Each structure stands twice: as C-alpha cells, then as structure tokens.
Amino acid sequence: MSQANTQPLSPQKFLLLAANLLHRALVEATRTDAKQLYRRIEEGERAALANVRMEDDSTAAFGLSLDHSEFRGKLNYGAFRASLNTLLANVGQALQEEKAIQVFNAQDGGASMIFGIPAVTVEQGKTNVLVLSADPGASGGTELRLMYLDPQQFEQQFAAPEEGAGGTVA
Numbered sequence: 001m002s003q004a005n006t007q008p009l010s011p012q013k014f015l016l017l018a019a020n021l022l023h024r025a026l027v028e029a030t031r032t033d034a035k036q037l038y039r040r041i042e043e044g045e046r047a048a049l050a051n052v053r054m055e056d057d058s059t060a061a062f063g064l065s066l067d068h069s070e071f072r073g074k075l076n077y078g079a080f081r082a083s084l085n086t087l088l089a090n091v092g093q094a095l096q097e098e099k100a101i102q103v104f105n106a107q108d109g110g111a112s113m114i115f116g117i118p119a120v121t122v123e124q125g126k127t128n129v130l131v132l133s134a135d136p137g138a139s140g141g142t143e144l145r146l147m148y149l150d151p152q153q154f155e156q157q158f159a160a161p162e163e164g165a166g167g168t169v170a
Helices: 011-026 031-042 077-096
Strands: 047-053 059-067 103-105 113-115 119-123 126-135 142-149
Touching: 011 031, 011 047, 011 059, 011 077, 011 126, 011 142, 031 047, 031 059, 031 077, 077 119, 077 126, 077 142
Parallel strands: 059 142
Antiparallel strands: 047 059, 103 113, 113 126, 119 126, 126 142
16 A cells, blocks of 8 residues: 655656666566566556555555557557667666756646656657656556657757667767
8 A cells, every 4th residue: 555655755766766667577577478568558558567665664556557649650569678678778877877867747737747868769760759757646656657759859959869779868
C-alpha cells in the first residue's frame, strides 16, 4: 500500500529509481518477459511495475505505461528497445555527470512531470524522440510513462543520429 506521507525525492533520486525499475523490468528481464510487458503497455495498458520501500519506510507503488501516439513509422519491440536503451544511457550519463535535470511540470497544475532527457533514435529513416514522464498522483501509485514526442519540436536543438543509433543530448 502506498502511504500518503512519503517524502518527495529530488529529481536525480527519482530518475535513478525510475531508471533502475525500467532497466530491471525491460532490460534485465528475459526477452520473453520484457516483450510481454512491452506488448501490454503498447496496447495501452498500465502495467504494475514494482512496490518500492522508500527511505522513510513508506511503500510506493509504481506502474508503467507507454504513449506512442507521436511515434513516426511502425513501432515494434526492436524500435522500442533501441529507444529505451538510449533513454536509459542518457539518463545514466546525466546522473553520472551530475547535470542539472530539467523537469517540465503539467500545465494544468497537476503533479505530472516530464524529464528533459530525450532519447533520439532513427528507425527506417524516421527520427523519434522518447522521454520519461511521471505522474505521482496517479491512482494506484506513481505512473512512469514513456512518451514519444513529436520530433519536429527538437529539430533545431540537435541533428538526427545515424540510422539505428541513439543520440545523446547535452
């Protein structure tokens, strides 16, 4: 059960926790398990990810969803996995280099936030941008949402990487 009196985590600690949960569920897991989880979230399901004991001894539930409405091309497990691996590498690099993490909050005053660490990949000649967002106020606990964004928003910021390669944004 999630307790309401949890202490807020810094963006860095939250990102580390989220990256570890994503890595465990989708990278370390067997290919079969990871692919089954991918299929569930790709179909629009919010999948339970983990219950985590926090530093203050409270328990926080985490779920996972995927918004692929802005994905360019045909989304499949391979393209998703390339995007996810790039995102996790970029998050890891930002945390290791102790970079300031830009966080965008919901415009409607809600608790949702988007972390400003994009993963740029090119699949079949089409650029895609994956980011991590979180909604700590979601029913059933904190929802981690992997979101593909419209890549045109970022064209001025960086050039697309080579086909099949991930991009790192400073």
